[in-house]
Amino acid sequence: MSHRVGRTHWRRFATVLVPGVAACATLGIVMGEGALAASFLISGKRFTVTADTLVSRGLSSYGMVDVTKRGELVPVQVVGSRRATISGLCQSVLIDVPVLGPQTLKITGGNERPVEASNLFLDTTFQSAGEADFRNFDMGIAQGEITKGPINPGDRDSRFFDPSGFGQQATSVTLTDVHVTAVALTAGTFNVPGLRVRIEQGRHECS
Secondary structure, three states: OOOOOOOEEEOOEOOOOOOHHHHHHHOOOOOOOOOOOOOOOEOOOOEEEEEEEEEEEEEEEEEEEEEEOOOOEEEEEEEEEEEEEEEOEEEEEEEEEOOOEEEEEEEEEOOOOOEEEEEEEEEEEEEEEEEEEEEEEEEEEEHHHOOOOOOOHHHHOOOOOOOOOEEEEEEEEEEEEEEEEEEEEEOOEEEOOOOEEEEEEOOOOOO
């Protein structure tokens, strides 16, 4: 039986429920309709995403294991959202280039108008937020029983998906000062107003 909480307010939020919608700035790509399956091999490269504010409607969170091209296993927490709006997005990837040294690929957007996204799935290794406000929040639900938020079709068919495993869900959540480290992203639709992409010499990751 689910335990419903009308409103949960956590100032120091560092658990496994920060929605991955913030990381949709990862490649700055507006994807086509329909969520993509999370069945591809990941590079294993971690990227950083921050956001000023994030509002997610239809939230899910569950454990999975991703596989790299080299066959390495990477434990992750998948966070899904049916629909989300994000303000002040910043995404960065640190790349070591021979001779030139470290280079930072940085992507920003959603400063004047919020980013709008749907059917988002982010595979995370770290999540935090300065403040989180949940509505109708369930913690400890079996992963196979999650209904308020989406389950990636590719994950549901994976040998690493445990229907009886630990899951979380909420009808909505509002986050501020979001910080995420992730290894993969899939999305249905993703619109980024004011998208900017640049490469900077040295280490200039989002903070």
